[in-house]
Amino acid sequence: MSIRLHNLDFNYKDQKVITNLSLEIADGGILCVMGESGCGKTTLLGILTGRLKPENGEIQGISGKRIGMVFQENRLLEEFSAESNILLGCDRGFYPLDGEDSRHWKKAEKRKHIDEHLKLVGLEEASKEKVKNLSGGMKRRVAIVRAMMSDCDILVMDEPFQGLDARNRRKAIEYIRRYKGDRTLLLVTHEKEDAERLGGVLFQMS
Numbered sequence: 001m002s003i004r005l006h007n008l009d010f011n012y013k014d015q016k017v018i019t020n021l022s023l024e025i026a027d028g029g030i031l032c033v034m035g036e037s038g039c040g041k042t043t044l045l046g047i048l049t050g051r052l053k054p055e056n057g058e059i060q061g062i063s064g065k066r067i068g069m070v071f072q073e074n075r076l077l078e079e080f081s082a083e084s085n086i087l088l089g090c091d092r093g094f095y096p097l098d099g100e101d102s103r104h105w106k107k108a109e110k111r112k113h114i115d116e117h118l119k120l121v122g123l124e125e126a127s128k129e130k131v132k133n134l135s136g137g138m139k140r141r142v143a144i145v146r147a148m149m150s151d152c153d154i155l156v157m158d159e160p161f162q163g164l165d166a167r168n169r170r171k172a173i174e175y176i177r178r179y180k181g182d183r184t185l186l187l188v189t190h191e192k193e194d195a196e197r198l199g200g201v202l203f204q205m206s
C-alpha cells in the first residue's frame, strides 16, 4: 500500500510550518524531500513517524508499519561500540538483507553480520570502537547501517549523508540502493545528485 498524505497543516504555536501539503509515495518507492533550511522537512518526517500530530489532514499507509529511522542528530549510544548500537537497534529482528533467516542467529553470528555491513560502508576498523570516539561522518554511517539492518517496512532518513565526503557518500548511497529491498524509503537531502544516484522521486518543499 502506498503512503498518502492529504492536505496536511502543521503549526508550532502560531507559526505555520506546513500548509496544505499532499504527497504520495509508491509502495517500495524512494522519495527524496528537498527544500531550504527551515521549510519543514524534519517536521514532515516527525508527522510521518507519528511523533508530531498535524492540525488537519489525512495520513494513509503508515499505521501499523515498522519504521527504521536515521535521525538528524544520530541518537546513538555514545558509550557503546558501533556494533552494539546496531545490535540494540535490531532487537526486534534483522531485515533479511541477503534473504537470510536471522531468527536463529546466536549473538556471535549477529555481530559477524553487523561487522560485514559496517565494512560495506567503509567502517571495518570501527565496529568495536565506542561511538564517542568516531568522527561525525562515521557516526552517520553507523546510524544508516542501524536503520538498514533493522527489520522494518519503511525507512526514514533525515539528511543521512550529512558530514560524509564524496567517496563515502557514494558508498553509503550504493549501500542503501543495494539493501533497501522492497521497503519504502523517505529521505531528506540538500543534494539533487543524491536523489538521482538513489533513483528516487524528488519532492520539493517550500
Ligand SMILES: Nc1ncnc2c1ncn2[C@@H]1O[C@H](COP(=O)(O)OP(=O)(O)OP(=O)(O)O)[C@@H](O)[C@H]1O
Pocket (backbone or CB within 6 Å): 012, 017, 035, 036, 037, 038, 039, 040, 041, 042, 043, 044
Ligand atoms: N520544536 C519546535 N518548536 C518550535 N518551532 C520549531 C520546532 N522545531 C522546528 N521549529 C521551526 O519550524 C520550522 C521548520 O523546522 P524543520 O526543522 O522542520 O525545518 P527543516 O526544513 O528540517 O530545516 P533544516 O534543513 O535546517 O534541517 C523552522 O522555522 C523551525 O524554527
